[in-house]
Amino acid sequence: xxxxxxxxxxxxxxxxxxxxxxxxxxxxxxxxxxxxxxxxxxxxxxxxxxxxxxxxxxxxxxxxxxxxxxxxxxxxxxxxxxxxxxxxxxxxxxxxxxxxxxxxxxxxxxxxxxxxxxxxxxxxxxxxxxxxxxxxxxxxxxxxxxxxxxxxxxxxxxxxxxxxxxxxxxxxxxxxxxxxxxxxxxxxxxxxxxxxxxxxxxxxxxxxxxxxxxxxxxxxxxxxxxxxxxxxxxxxxxxxxxxxxxxxxxxxxxxxxxxxxxxxxxxxxxxxxxxxxxxxxxxxxxxxxxxxxxxxxxxxxxxxxxxxxxxxxxxxxxxxxxxxxxxxxxxxxxxxxxxxxxxxxxxxxxxxxxxxxxxxxxxxxxxxxxxxxxxxxxxxxxxxxxxxxxxxxxxxxxxxxxxxxxxxxxxxxxxxxxxxxxxxxxxxxxxxxxxxxxxxxxxxxxxxxxxxxxxxxxxxxxxxxxxxxx
Amino acid sequence: xxxxxxxxxxxxxxxxxxxxxxxxxxxxxxxxxxxxxxxxxxxxxxxxxxxxxxxxxxxxxxxxxxxxxxxxxxxxxxxxxxxxxxxxxxxxxxxxxxxxxxxxxxx
Numbered sequence: 001x002x003x004x005x006x007x008x009x010x011x012x013x014x015x016x017x018x019x020x021x022x023x024x025x026x027x028x029x030x031x032x033x034x035x036x037x038x039x040x041x042x043x044x045x046x047x048x049x050x051x052x053x054x055x056x057x058x059x060x061x062x063x064x065x066x067x068x069x070x071x072x073x074x075x076x077x078x079x080x081x082x083x084x085x086x087x088x089x090x091x092x093x094x095x096x097x098x099x100x101x102x103x104x105x106x107x108x109x110x111x112x113x114x115x116x117x118x119x120x121x122x123x124x125x126x127x128x129x130x131x132x133x134x135x136x137x138x139x140x141x142x143x144x145x146x147x148x149x150x151x152x153x154x155x156x157x158x159x160x161x162x163x164x165x166x167x168x169x170x171x172x173x174x175x176x177x178x179x180x181x182x183x184x185x186x187x188x189x190x191x192x193x194x195x196x197x198x199x200x201x202x203x204x205x206x207x208x209x210x211x212x213x214x215x216x217x218x219x220x221x222x223x224x225x226x227x228x229x230x231x232x233x234x235x236x237x238x239x240x241x242x243x244x245x246x247x248x249x250x251x252x253x254x255x256x257x258x259x260x261x262x263x264x265x266x267x268x269x270x271x272x273x274x275x276x277x278x279x280x281x282x283x284x285x286x287x288x289x290x291x292x293x294x295x296x297x298x299x300x301x302x303x304x305x306x307x308x309x310x311x312x313x314x315x316x317x318x319x320x321x322x323x324x325x326x327x328x329x330x331x332x333x334x335x336x337x338x339x340x341x342x343x344x345x346x347x348x349x350x351x352x353x354x355x356x357x358x359x360x361x362x363x364x365x366x367x368x369x370x371x372x373x374x375x376x377x378x379x380x381x382x383x384x385x386x387x388x389x390x391x392x393x394x395x396x397x398x399x400x401x402x403x404x405x406x407x408x409x410x411x412x413x414x415x416x417x418x419x420x421x422x423x424x425x426x427x428x429x430x431x432x433x434x435x436x437x438x439x440x441x442x443x444x445x446x447x448x449x450x451x452x453x454x455x456x457x458x459x460x461x462x463x464x465x466x467x468x469x470x
Numbered sequence: 471x472x473x474x475x476x477x478x479x480x481x482x483x484x485x486x487x488x489x490x491x492x493x494x495x496x497x498x499x500x501x502x503x504x505x506x507x508x509x510x511x512x513x514x515x516x517x518x519x520x521x522x523x524x525x526x527x528x529x530x531x532x533x534x535x536x537x538x539x540x541x542x543x544x545x546x547x548x549x550x551x552x553x554x555x556x557x558x559x560x561x562x563x564x565x566x567x568x569x570x571x572x573x574x575x576x577x
Contacts, residue, residue, distance in 0.1 A: 195530055209526075238532075326556055
């Protein structure tokens with residue numbers, strides 16, 4: 001295997017056994033970033049090469065002295081809405097084109113404390129608004145498996161960077177599907193942890209009640225290991241959970257049969273070829289001894305409408321802070337997508353409309369949560385597709401905002417209910433990747449990882465690499 | 471169930487003012503059409519039986535969190551760092567836009 005293709009688990013093994021050094025690793029990736037990023041647009045900012053090599057040298061020295069922090073010397077990248085002290089953070093918007101954060105997000109400090117080396121900041125749909133990677137002001141990210149198509153979003157650059165082997169792993173935020181979607185379209189594992197599992201402190205807020213801080217990785221073990229580092233209570237985020245954190249990556253061996261609920265509503269109006277792929281993946285789980293049970297979640301049909309009102313309302317409030325006075329540039333620099341969402345939210349909250357929209361949506365959210373809680377009385381996991389269709393072409397859905405928004409119908413329910421969810425690669429439709437979505441009860445990430453690992457071991461989709469262009 | 475909800479051009483201009491977004495006429499017209507179709511879709515939430523249903527404010531059972539009212543030096547920014555990203559500062563302070571017009575404010 002080539003060095004750049006290693007998973008996190010393999011990289012750790014190589015470093016521990018001294019078969020590779022951190023300096024070798026970062027050099028391989030820096031070389032590839034130079035070669036492939038100009039076309040892919042995965043990065044907004046790549047850090048200074050000398051600084052990165054100096055950090056890798058230090059990591060190698062530290063390891064020689066016996067240190068074995070989990071991510072020591074591992075090159076990773078961060079979505080550009082994670083604040084990084086001294087390193088430009090733009091949220092892919094020209095409003096923050098020159099913003100240099102004064103502090104690190106908690107997730108970033110935790111990754112640094114575990115020894116990770118940050119190569120750069122990745123592209124996204126500006127402010128996290130989008131599911132295609134097209135709403136950026138720093139070059140539309142291309143899907144490594146087909147440059148004419150979208151990566152999925154909003155963690156578009158993170159998806160492209162990991163899938164193209166420009167790094168070992170990438171962070172992402174998931175407010176309505178932003179980690180699961182690019183994972184599905186880029187043949188990766190994408191995690192949306194339970195709401196509050198990972199601190200939101202220092203993440204540029206999109207919607208405060210649904211923002212979930214996760215990551216995109218090549219393999220399931222990698223996803224579990226990174227969560228073991230980033231998860232945990234943070235006094236700086238009062239909504240972060242005090243539930244004990246597990247060493248998720250050490251608990252993957254536990255076998256056990258689970259009951260998997262298949263909501264019929266998740267399959268309505270989907271492309272046939274995609275449904276076939278998902279059903280094949282579910283058959284794999286059935287053959288492994290898990291039970292598949294058809295369930296019904298009737299309120300799911302309202303999920304996108306509830307999400308649209310709730311999240312846009314929170315967006316309008318969170319983006320109100322960008323006044324061009326304390327940091328960044330004036331509000332004139334907001335592009336159409338942000339303006340649209342701010343206005344949807346402002347209208348939903350405005351006098352005369354708040355009862356009809358905002359209040360009704362947050363009450364409707366309660367009904368959706370109850371429905372999921374009831375389902376989890378009967379089943380251990382809920383499974384379905386991630387996107388209603390395979391990766392689409394650039395510009396194909398952009399012109400009609402509603403059509404674009406509705407690509408999120410299958411991912412937003414878990415954000416509204418706060419449940420952890422994952423996308424795991426299951427197969428290619430017309431040479432384009434797709435994922436299976438699994439949703440678990442609150443704080444049951446271990447179960448998500450265990451069952452995803454079985455899908456991964458059986459289908460081995462990670463072996464299928466993209467052919468990159470220069 | 472309500473079927474008519476399309477947002478008017480007047481309302482679009484009103485919310486853009488509330489949100490401090492300046493739109494020209496062409497933008498207002500374009501956003502009006504887009505927002506109208508989005509709200510038409512959103513209107514289906516009227517079909518949910520939400521009367522007397524508790525509104526969701528949090529999802530994982532979190533209750534109030536308190537901490538001691540003590541300054542943590544590790545989590546505060548110095549004055550210099552705080553204003554370091556501002557386009558305009560004056561003696562370590564942010565310079566804001568004036569709100570009152572026609573008054574002879576000292577500057």
